[in-house]
Amino acid sequence: MSLMKNKRFNLLLIVVVTVVAVWSLLPTWRDYSLSKQLESYASAQDSLKYALSHREEIEDSRKKSLKLGLDLKGGMHLVMEVDQVDLFEQKAWNKDAKFTAIMQSVRANASKSDERVLDLLVAEFKKENIRLSRYFYDIRNSDQEIVGKLDKESGDALSRAKEIIRNRIDQYGVAEPVITTQGSRKIIIELPGVSDENRVRNLLKGTAKLEFRLLREPEMMVRTLDRINNFLVQSGSPIKEAPVLDSLSAKSTAVPVTNSGKEATNPKSSNPLYDLIGVSQNGTAYTTERSRELVLSLLRRSDVQVLLPMDTELLLSAKPDMGKSGEKLYSIYLVKKAPELTGGVITEAKATFGSQGVQPEVLMAMNNEGTSKWARITGANIGKRIAIVLDGVVYSAPVVQSKIPNGNSVINGIESLEEAKDLEIVLKAGALPAPVRITEERSVGPSLGADYIRAGIQSLGWAFLAVSAFMLVYYKKAGIAADIALVLNILIVLSVLAGFNASLSLPGIAGIVLTIGMAVDANVLIYERIREELAEGKGVLSAVTQGYDRAFSSILDSHVTTLSAAFLLYTYGIGPIQGFAVTLMIGTSASLFTAIVVTKEIFHLLLSKNLMSDKSFG
Amino acid sequence: MRIFQKTNFNFIQHRKIAYGISIILLFTGIVSLVVKGLNYGIDFRGGSEVVIRFEKNADVAQIRSVLDAAGVSGTLKQYGMDRSFLFSTVFQGDTGQLKALVTNALNERIKGNRHEIVRIDAVGPSIASDLKWSAIKALVASLLAILLYVGIRFEIKFAAAGVIAIFHDILTVLGLFSILGGLFPFMPLEMDQSIIAAFLTIAGYSITDTVVVYDRIRERIRGQKQSEYARIFNESMNQTLSRTIITSGTVLLSVLVLFIFAGPAIRGFAFAVFAGILIGTYSSIFVAAPLVYDWLHLTKSSVRLRGSKAS
Numbered sequence: 001m002s003l004m005k006n007k008r009f010n011l012l013l014i015v016v017v018t019v020v021a022v023w024s025l026l027p028t029w030r031d032y033s034l035s036k037q038l039e040s041y042a043s044a045q046d047s048l049k050y051a052l053s054h055r056e057e058i059e060d061s062r063k064k065s066l067k068l069g070l071d072l073k074g075g076m077h078l079v080m081e082v083d084q085v086d087l088f089e090q091k092a093w094n095k096d097a098k099f100t101a102i103m104q105s106v107r108a109n110a111s112k113s114d115e116r117v118l119d120l121l122v123a124e125f126k127k128e129n130i131r132l133s134r135y136f137y138d139i140r141n142s143d144q145e146i147v148g149k150l151d152k153e154s155g156d157a158l159s160r161a162k163e164i165i166r167n168r169i170d171q172y173g174v175a176e177p178v179i180t181t182q183g184s185r186k187i188i189i190e191l192p193g194v195s196d197e198n199r200v201r202n203l204l205k206g207t208a209k210l211e212f213r214l215l216r217e218p219e220m221m222v223r224t225l226d227r228i229n230n231f232l233v234q235s236g237s238p239i240k241e242a243p244v245l246d247s248l249s250a251k252s253t254a255v256p257v258t259n260s261g262k263e264a265t266n267p268k269s270s271n272p273l274y275d276l277i278g279v280s281q282n283g284t285a286y287t288t289e290r291s292r293e294l295v296l297s298l299l300r301r302s303d304v305q306v307l308l309p310m311d312t313e314l315l316l317s318a319k320p321d322m323g324k325s326g327e328k329l330y331s332i333y334l335v336k337k338a339p340e341l342t343g344g345v346i347t348e349a350k351a352t353f354g355s356q357g358v359q360p361e362v363l364m365a366m367n368n369e370g371t372s373k374w375a376r377i378t379g380a381n382i383g384k385r386i387a388i389v390l391d392g393v394v395y396s397a398p399v400v401q402s403k404i405p406n407g408n409s410v411i412n413g414i415e416s417l418e419e420a421k422d423l424e425i426v427l428k429a430g431a432l433p434a435p436v437r438i439t440e441e442r443s444v445g446p447s448l449g450a451d452y453i454r455a456g457i458q459s460l461g462w463a464f465l466a467v468s469a470f471m472l473v474y475y476k477k478a479g480i481a482a483d484i485a486l487v488l489n490i491l492i493v494l495s496v497l498a499g500f501n502a503s504l505s506l507p508g509i510a511g512i513v514l515t516i517g518m519a520v521d522a523n524v525l526i527y528e529r530i531r532e533e534l535a536e537g538k539g540v541l542s543a544v545t546q547g548y549d550r551a552f553s554s555i556l557d558s559h560v561t562t563l564s565a566a567f568l569l570y571t572y573g574i575g576p577i578q579g580f581a582v583t584l585m586i587g588t589s590a591s592l593f594t595a596i597v598v599t600k601e602i603f604h605l606l607l608s609k610n611l612m613s614d615k616s617f618g
Numbered sequence: 619m620r621i622f623q624k625t626n627f628n629f630i631q632h633r634k635i636a637y638g639i640s641i642i643l644l645f646t647g648i649v650s651l652v653v654k655g656l657n658y659g660i661d662f663r664g665g666s667e668v669v670i671r672f673e674k675n676a677d678v679a680q681i682r683s684v685l686d687a688a689g690v691s692g693t694l695k696q697y698g699m700d701r702s703f704l705f706s707t708v709f710q711g712d713t714g715q716l717k718a719l720v721t722n723a724l725n726e727r728i729k730g731n732r733h734e735i736v737r738i739d740a741v742g743p744s745i746a747s748d749l750k751w752s753a754i755k756a757l758v759a760s761l762l763a764i765l766l767y768v769g770i771r772f773e774i775k776f777a778a779a780g781v782i783a784i785f786h787d788i789l790t791v792l793g794l795f796s797i798l799g800g801l802f803p804f805m806p807l808e809m810d811q812s813i814i815a816a817f818l819t820i821a822g823y824s825i826t827d828t829v830v831v832y833d834r835i836r837e838r839i840r841g842q843k844q845s846e847y848a849r850i851f852n853e854s855m856n857q858t859l860s861r862t863i864i865t866s867g868t869v870l871l872s873v874l875v876l877f878i879f880a881g882p883a884i885r886g887f888a889f890a891v892f893a894g895i896l897i898g899t900y901s902s903i904f905v906a907a908p909l910v911y912d913w914l915h916l917t918k919s920s921v922r923l924r925g926s927k928a929s
Contacts, residue, residue, distance in 0.1 A: 071883075079745060111744060197738075198714035439742035441713050448669070448736035455881040462879055463872040470868060474619045507812065510876055510884050514819065514891070517872030521865040525830065528861040554833040557771055558826035564763045565822030569815055572756035574749065577815045584819070618619050 010601050017593070018488060021495035027064035028498055034058050066498040067176075068192075069505030069579060072453050074446035075192035076200065080436045082161050082185045084117040084154050085110055087434035091153060092135040099135050100302070102128060116184055118150055154184060157433040162187050165436075167429035168203055172422075187436070197443050199422065207391050207435045208426035210343025212377070212409070213335040215385040215397055216312055218283025221334035224314075225285060227307050228298075229273035235303075273298075277332065285332040289320055292330055311337045318393040319413050333394050335387050340377045342431075345370025345407075349427035351420035354412060360420035361412040364427065371407030379403035390423075456509035463513045464490070471520055475527050477616040481602040482523040485594040489519045492590040493583055507580035515587025518562065522595035525551040527617055534614045543614070544603050548596065555596065562588050622860040629855050629903065630848045630911055636904035640786060643897075647793015656792070657799040659810030660739055662753075664709045664746035666716055669737040670724070671702045676731055678703065681724070688723030690716070698804040698882030702736070713740045753814040760821050761785075768825065772832055773921060779909035780828045783901040787824045788817050791894045805885050812887040820894030823869065827862050828902035834858045835907065839921050844914070851911050855903055866899040 041047035051058060070077050085107045092099060102124050109120045125132055132146040133139050162181050169177045178190040194200050276291040287295045298304055299314050308314065312334055320328035348365040366374055378400050387397040388411050396413040414420045468486060471479035493512055497504055530547030563585060570581035606612045660667050681703060682694045692707030705720065717735055724733050761781055768777035799807040834854040842850060870892060877888035914921065
């Protein structure tokens with residue numbers, strides 16, 4: 001009686017599982033047939049009409065259908081790292097040469113190891129025997145307290161950076177982006193179906209730190225440049241080639257052709273700085289596109305930085321102007337280090353065309369606090385120039401004509417409307433707490449994605465054909481049961497992926513293909529055992545029962561080991577490999593059910609109808 | 619249909635030959651690993667890779683010289699797909715620049731054969747070292763997990779021999795990767811994340827075959843005298859030979875399909891799994907069980923197996 005009950009329960013279970021699997025894959029099927037239907041219309045109008053009339057159905061099935069991974073659909077996978085060294089530098093005060101030196105070595109270490117930056121920082125301070133409180137927070141704080149605060153600070157920065165990046169992506173408009181954080185400084189961004197990778201990359205990597213800074217007088221800049229030039233002459237130190245990040249730009253940009261045509265690296269040059277920089281009569285300085293990298297690296301040198309007047313900085317313009325002979329010239333500005341106002345007060349930004357209607361620009365509005373400050377600043381500096389600085393480069397430096405009471409400001413010096421739109425996005429989303437860098441990027445174009453899909457479907461088809469045909473040939477009637485179980489297994493894997501909104505990637509398909517080969521293993525073990533029992537002269541019924549019982553321990557052991565390996569792969573693997581691990585796990589678990597319970601029920605059914613003999617196992 | 623009717627190989631008697639073969643395999647592999655080393659993919663060494671596909675057939679040397687003239691230094695290889703090339707260079711934070719350089723150079727110099735950049739991968743050095751560490755952690759953890767599980771289900775000698783067999787399999791595949799690496803243009807055999815996935819798959823699967831043999835030994839060895847062990851081991855291995863080979867066969871079949879159809883991105887993985895399962899099947903018959911036998915024989919201990927009632 002209890003056996004009967006058990007059997008009925010198993011049958012019910014099989015029916016329920018099959019129905020649920022098919023049901024959760026239905027939207028995928030509907031999505032597929034709907035998009036086929038849309039494509040079938042000859043004119044765009046007809047297909048639009050159809051899409052509008054079936055809008056709900058289309059959206060609903062799309063939402064519930066099996067998602068394709070980035071590699072199949074085409075798209076970008078980015079890993080960005082928050083620059084924690086920069087963040088900690090921002091938090092410090094009393095910064096002196098010692099501090100700069102320490103942070104430099106922390107930065108060097110951080111780029112090499114994947115230890116936490118905070119630990120590296122603490123270690124470096126310990127090595128120098130300096131208490132953290134000398135630079136961070138309150139002098140009375142113990143090192144431990146400061147570490148705690150900095151740790152919280154970096155955690156906050158990471159989640160804030162993630163939110164801001166999400167804002168930017170949402171405003172740019174990407175369907176179904178996935179943004180997660182990993183560890184203490186990584187943000188992982190998955191953007192399916194992005195076509196303009198370059199634009200997205202620029203949109204994401206900028207800190208969007210907007211500052212309004214006062215320009216110093218031209219005479220002061222000229223004097224400063226003279227001082228740097230003299231220093232370079234005296235020290236005799238050649239202007240080193242820009243610290244090139246890679247061999248690429250080494251060849252393409254770093255060959256300096258200077259105003260006088262002399263080599264900048266020539267130490268004997270009498271005016272090394274003025275080989276790179278030109279100064280016009282009205283006291284504005286500029287550099288050519290070719291020397292730009294060299295000038296930038298020169299300005300970053302600490303022995304050059306000490307020559308600047310107190311609290312000032314030399315910055316370059318974002319975009320070049322056209323020189324007389326058509327060369328691209330970047331202006332150089334001497335600005336105050338402390339900004340008069342920062343982008344935090346910006347509440348609204350709008351990309352538009354300027355008054356002449358050709359130059360794109362971004363209009364900005366400020367909150368109350370910013371408005372009153374802006375009015376005071378502009379009022380106090382009429383006739384002077386204020387530079388609008390975004391991420392360390394000067395967009396424009398207009399002369400203040402009059403007091404601006406309404407909190408309006410404008411960024412011009414923008415090349416295209418697209419760029420203006422992107423500026424609008426990043427200004428609205430707010431500034432990142434610290435710079436972020438792209439440390440990993442994988443992008444797949446849609447055409448390769450289509451190839452992958454084709455390859456994946458072919459692999460699935462051929463693997464299924466090969467394995468199921470083998471089972472039929474080798475085990476005859478019993479092979480049919482194994483093949484039915486195999487179909488159900490694949491259905492379950494796909495439906496679980498669809499049901500949990502996981503996406504199917506090429507490694508995921510590889511996992512399913514591997515599962516096809518492994519799922520029948522349980523059946524092989526059982527059938528071989530049954531053959532053995534039959535060979536010993538047992539009847540079909542008892543051979544089947546014994547076969548299932550005796551093979552079970554091997555099956556369990558082998559499944560547990562495969563599952564644990566897949567689980568570890570999922571835990572330690574990243575991105576694409578996880579997709580493989582997931583399908584392998586689902587497939588292996590499902591095969592415990594399909595290969596044992598389902599096939600057993602089929603045999604019981606056949607046995608009860610007297611459709612099995614000892615020949616049924618090949 | 620039956621592939622093996624009733625076999626009667628004397629595995630235990632000839633186990634020394636198998637040991638010899640295994641030692642030669644491992645030794646050759648290790649020598650090659652030391653001398654030639656492995657080709658690391660960008661996952662583990664960091665760098666940027668661009669896959670360029672042309673509309674018509676293109677000549678590697680020509681493209682190489684064009685890229686070189688444009689000042690893009692790196693290596694260009696045929697990629698395992700029609701009219702496609704893989705260009706790898708040092709890590710570029712800004713892949714946009716790299717893409718622009720490559721596109722401009724090719725558009726300018728190779729006219730009449732349009733190209734498309736179908737894939738860009740860039741892995742920074744810090745990520746690469748991250749990936750390396752998690753790969754090692756995953757491998758070690760899986761070996762420990764298997765040691766623990768088989769140790770609990772059987773006995774520590776069985777578990778240890780099984781893990782040695784897995785080690786043997788993975789090391790042999792590594793050796794194969796070192797020996798064959800870079801020899802075939804359609805399959806560069808670079809070490810990357812997918813190969814680690816292959817190793818874990820091999821580890822999980824190698825023990826599967828081993829467990830099938832162990833299970834039969836456990837079933838038959840209960841209460842037997844030590845002098846009978848050789849016979850029991852032999853009989854158990856012969857009895858399970860057919861299922862060991864067929865279970866591996868079905869998996870090999872599907873991995874072979876992957877190798878042929880799934881494209882260059884999966885090919886290294888498929889090769890690793892294929893070789894690993896082949897060697898894993900061999901090792902569960904010729905390495906794992908004989909090692910257990912030798913161990914029992916040398917220590918003159920009898921088997922105290924757990925869970926034999928279940929079978």
